[in-house]
Amino acid sequence: MANQILLLTTFLAMTCALVIAFEPSPLQDFCVADTTSSVTRVNGLPCLDSKLAQADHFFFSGLHIPGKTSNPVGGVVTPVNVVQIPGLNTLGISLARIDYAQWGVIPPHTHPRATEILTVLEGSLYVGFVTSNPDNKLISKVLYTGDVFVFPVGLVHFQQNVGKGNAVSLSSLSSQNPGVNTIANAVFGANPSISDDILAKSFQVDKTVISSLQAKF
Template sequence: MANQIVLLATIIAMTCSLVIAFEPSPLQDFCIADTTSSVIRVNGLPCLDSKLAQAEHFSFGGLHIPGNTSNPLGITVTPVNVAQIPGLNTLGISLARIDYAPGGVTPPHTHPRATEILTVVKGKLYVGFVTSNPENKLISKIIKKGDVFVFPVGLVHFQKNLGSGTAISQSSLSSQNPGVITIANSVFGPNPSISDDVLAKAFQVDKSIISTLQAQF
């Protein structure tokens, strides 16, 4: 009997942890983000009075505009989250357009609050993600126009344009504000810097290499 109680408690705990790992379901039709409010909320932004709702709170008109890829990475991300569409507040979804120059790379990064499903609109991409410890397995594929690929929540992933021309993809993310943690920026570019002693030990390289990498960020 005691073992059955322990098993039941374990199952309940696991179920609850899965439920709270994602954004909660809204308790109203919508909650337009009130960006002028100074009230701090744990989840989402304060709600504008629903009587003030307008179509503009639920639309965005810039996703057709090509992004400027004249940068070292050769990519530009056009986000469509709660900052662009206040009506997304509490609804748990967002979009992003990514433009790639030839050879452009979206560097390894994670979205701590969202699973991403990417659709190739134009061109050919090499995409992939890495599973968590201890396997650290690379799951990757070359995808082309009309193909779809999924990046599970929190896992490190990347994209690269393999074509000789520009490429475009569009992503849907399971959060109104998925967040982005770019691995290189986080490790080599925080303010203040992570100690080069720590990084040299972690990467098993000389401190001079760490200093060179930190200088890039």
Template structure:
């Protein structure tokens, strides 16, 4: 009897784990984001526009052929294609981004809290990498060339750098219609209101004057 109860508990635990681990299949063909709705009700996305009002424009974006402007301090520019650009992506769990890099330009260390990213190099060479979680914080990095593909696991800090004297271009696919982005430097040194200099000075083991200088840039 005891073994039967143990087996039943184990079966129930496994069943619950499977239910938690997988999202249910969509119950409709699509859910075009209704960004004008005044309602506050959300189910992992925007409210659905009446499907009878859907048009081809809700599933369309034009512009990935246009180079991004890399005339900025980091020399990198992201052109996103997520639910903000294509309302029809709402609830579908996928998005894209074109990334342009000036010579030696970077996309600074950042995370996507809601998505794994798979990057393909279209032009040039990139040094890419991500850092594993505490306590190891291992850097896993590689130099990629045209046609190469690299994966950044969801939530981990990662970066890209053009390691050539010409332009570089990459295309990223992300496993969320709205992956989010949290650039580490912006979050730490450019928060609003600012994190106290004392906290940051102790965290980075530097003088407060160094923190003040960095915060001024953000």
């Protein structure tokens, strides 16, 4: 009997953990984000009084404007999430336009709170994601205009322009605030820095290599 109770308790705890791991369905028509509120944030932003809602709270303009790709990686993201559209608060969805210079990349990264579905609008992209330990299987494909690819929530993924000119894609994400954790920035650009002893052993390279990488981030 005790074992059954323990099993039931464990199951309920796991179920609750899964429920709170994703954005819940809203219980009202909308919850426009009140970015000026000092109320403690639990999941998302506090709601603006619905009587104060305006069309501009649900509107964004500029996704047709190319992003500037003159950076070291040759790729840039134009996000359209709850920061740009306060009306997305609690609705569990967002967008991003991604521009790529020739051979430009969006480096390996994760979205801790969202699955991403990417559509190529222009050019061709080499994309992929890596499955969890212990397999770490690379699942990748070259995409062309009109092709669609899915990056499951939390998995490391990347994109590279492999065409002869610029490329553009549009991503939909299953969170109002999907978050992004770029692997190189997180590992080599942590503040304060991760110990070079830890990184040297983890990557099995000399500390001088780690120091050089940290200096870039």
